[in-house]
Amino acid sequence: MADKAAAIVAGLGGADNIKEIEACITRLRTEVADPGKVDEAALKATGAHGVLVSGNVVQVVVGPEADTLTDDINDLLD
Amino acid sequence: MLSVLSPVSGTAVGLSEVPDPVFAQGMVGPGTAILPRNGRQEAVAPIAGRVAKLHAHAFVVVGEGGRGVLVHLGIDTVKLNGEGFERLVDEGADVEAGQPLIRWDPAEVAAKGMATVVPVVALDAGHDVISRAVAGEVEKGSQLFQWA
Numbered sequence: 001m002a003d004k005a006a007a008i009v010a011g012l013g014g015a016d017n018i019k020e021i022e023a024c025i026t027r028l029r030t031e032v033a034d035p036g037k038v039d040e041a042a043l044k045a046t047g048a049h050g051v052l053v054s055g056n057v058v059q060v061v062v063g064p065e066a067d068t069l070t071d072d073i074n075d076l077l078d
Numbered sequence: 079m080l081s082v083l084s085p086v087s088g089t090a091v092g093l094s095e096v097p098d099p100v101f102a103q104g105m106v107g108p109g110t111a112i113l114p115r116n117g118r119q120e121a122v123a124p125i126a127g128r129v130a131k132l133h134a135h136a137f138v139v140v141g142e143g144g145r146g147v148l149v150h151l152g153i154d155t156v157k158l159n160g161e162g163f164e165r166l167v168d169e170g171a172d173v174e175a176g177q178p179l180i181r182w183d184p185a186e187v188a189a190k191g192m193a194t195v196v197p198v199v200a201l202d203a204g205h206d207v208i209s210r211a212v213a214g215e216v217e218k219g220s221q222l223f224q225w226a
Contacts, residue, residue, distance in 0.1 A: 024156040050105040
């Protein structure tokens with residue numbers, strides 16, 4: 001799981017690009033500094049069901065493990 | 079065959095009517111969605127099992143064979159931070175199908191400008207395993223669809 005969290009952080013353009021991340025039951029909602037650094041293909045390669053980019057908000061649909069993944073990602077960002 | 083019950087009373091409209099692409103495109107699984115009737119009410123467990131996730135505005139019950147059903151009360155309701163929602167069980171609790179889990183009022187959600195529609199999703203299921211989905215009026219606790 002921690003590897004998956006690391007892969008998602010990388011797909012979002014790295015820790016420095018992530019301004020905010022929160023879990024909503026089946027998806028990670030993140031706000032990124034530069035959406036151009038987001039690699040949708042890399043995010044989908046982590047097993048995500050889908051990726052939605054709208055302005056600076058990126059939603060990664062990961063399924064019900066969103067909560068635990070967000071905890072893992074926050075551990076990486078701290 | 080798993081019988082999935084309707085968590086709320088209202089009108090079954092199908093996932094395609096949900097104003098959120100994740101649900102409308104079935105990204106987390108197939109299912110349907112219900113436009114709930116207004117008024118303070120209790121959303122009930124769609125299947126028997128363990129409450130694997132319990133947010134104020136959404137929950138997942140995992141039943142036999144690890145099959146999980148997601149119920150989401152309204153769209154973008156995470157932004158309400160639980161206001162107007164009352165949890166009636168704890169996360170991790172074992173519940174019966176039809177047991178009340180969350181008390182809420184769709185009219186309050188609508189008053190905040192959010193959609194009240196309730197997606198009911200067979201998590202990570204194939205799209206061909208859902209059958210006998212009810213369309214139109216449905217009462218909470220009655221069968222909504224079957225999961226093969």
